[in-house]
Amino acid sequence: MPSQAITDLHLEDLPGIKPIELSKLKRIGVESVLELATSIPQDLAEDTGDKVESMSILIVRARKALASIGLLSKEFCTAADIMTRRNQIMRCSTGSKSLDGLLGGGIETQALTEFAGEFGSGKSQLCHTLSVIANIPKENGGLGGNVIFIDTENTFRPERVHQIAQAYGITDPEEILSSIFVCKIYNSSHLEFVIKNLAKYLEEFRACIVIIDSVISLHRAEFSGRETLWDRQQKLNLMLHRLTRLAEVYNIAFVLTNQVQSNPDTTFASDPMKVAGGNILAHATTYRIFFRKAGRNRIAVMQDSPYHEYGSVKFTISAKGIVDTEDTDKDTRNIESG
Numbered sequence: 001m002p003s004q005a006i007t008d009l010h011l012e013d014l015p016g017i018k019p020i021e022l023s024k025l026k027r028i029g030v031e032s033v034l035e036l037a038t039s040i041p042q043d044l045a046e047d048t049g050d051k052v053e054s055m056s057i058l059i060v061r062a063r064k065a066l067a068s069i070g071l072l073s074k075e076f077c078t079a080a081d082i083m084t085r086r087n088q089i090m091r092c093s094t095g096s097k098s099l100d101g102l103l104g105g106g107i108e109t110q111a112l113t114e115f116a117g118e119f120g121s122g123k124s125q126l127c128h129t130l131s132v133i134a135n136i137p138k139e140n141g142g143l144g145g146n147v148i149f150i151d152t153e154n155t156f157r158p159e160r161v162h163q164i165a166q167a168y169g170i171t172d173p174e175e176i177l178s179s180i181f182v183c184k185i186y187n188s189s190h191l192e193f194v195i196k197n198l199a200k201y202l203e204e205f206r207a208c209i210v211i212i213d214s215v216i217s218l219h220r221a222e223f224s225g226r227e228t229l230w231d232r233q234q235k236l237n238l239m240l241h242r243l244t245r246l247a248e249v250y251n252i253a254f255v256l257t258n259q260v261q262s263n264p265d266t267t268f269a270s271d272p273m274k275v276a277g278g279n280i281l282a283h284a285t286t287y288r289i290f291f292r293k294a295g296r297n298r299i300a301v302m303q304d305s306p307y308h309e310y311g312s313v314k315f316t317i318s319a320k321g322i323v324d325t326e327d328t329d330k331d332t333r334n335i336e337s338g
């Protein structure tokens, strides 16, 4: 969640900014140094009518201003500086200790965590569970803040959030519902628009986690032909690039879900399913976890991470959302003995 200090950093405070630049930025709705620092030069150039180069210079200045107060790494800094920034990372529990363990303690801020898997493997259930847990105080495994839920498949259900909140013993589940800001997306351009303006929503809703369920289904559906593939990948690239910047600057967590599709190259591929989105998504996300069904349990596999070990764990889905398999075994024993 952005701290008071950074949201107070006004564009007027940016060293060397000219009044004309200031008024142009304000005219296109860029209000803060944070927003400027997370902007893409091409977007600003298009909106202001200025050159990409001059917009790049402004963005660099905004990033330097944030670096000077320790909110971003400088162009060159020591590994110790990076460590200091990484020490600000917070972790949100998934509801399952095993899955948290696979993730090194939970979903990290300053990162994009992607969950890919077949239908019914628990991706949306995890999103609902995280919406509740993110509200719980940090000392109890949450992030102690609000949630932005971007729903592209119309599968968000407040009733399910309510049920999970009750299972967590939260006395006022209505309060949780009021702290989840849901945006239903109706097409790929709408998603691009919301992501382009996300910095504003992050500040307005004081969100500590953004959940996108699912990230590329609309682009896949709308850009299906080979001739439009390049266009689609460019759009995806831009969206993910924006998310990476926002995660870093705002110290928030991004959770993205993704589908799997059958792999046409089944002759040599060891896995008949492959994750949608190609290399663009694979390279942009920080962590990729694959979910698969195993009877009433689910298996999570850490597929791609800069520092986690390759590994897999079991979890399951209950009224409480994502839980450890032992928890449901215990629940079943209680029910059976009671």
Ligand SMILES: Nc1ncnc2c1ncn2[C@@H]1O[C@H](COP(=O)(O)OP(=O)(O)OP(=O)(O)O)[C@@H](O)[C@H]1O
Pocket (backbone or CB within 6 Å): 117, 118, 119, 120, 121, 122, 123, 124, 125, 126, 155, 259, 317, 318, 319, 320
């Ligand atoms: N209240 C509940 N209690 C226990 N299990 C539940 C509950 N609600 C849903 N489930 C289980 O969650 C599974 C569906 O998971 P989910 O909707 O997260 O799949 P998904 O990975 O998002 O699939 P898709 O790719 O179709 O979106 C179902 O198998 C269902 O049994």
Ligand SMILES: [Mg+2]
Pocket (backbone or CB within 6 Å): 123, 124, 125, 153, 155, 213
């Ligand atoms: Mg789903």
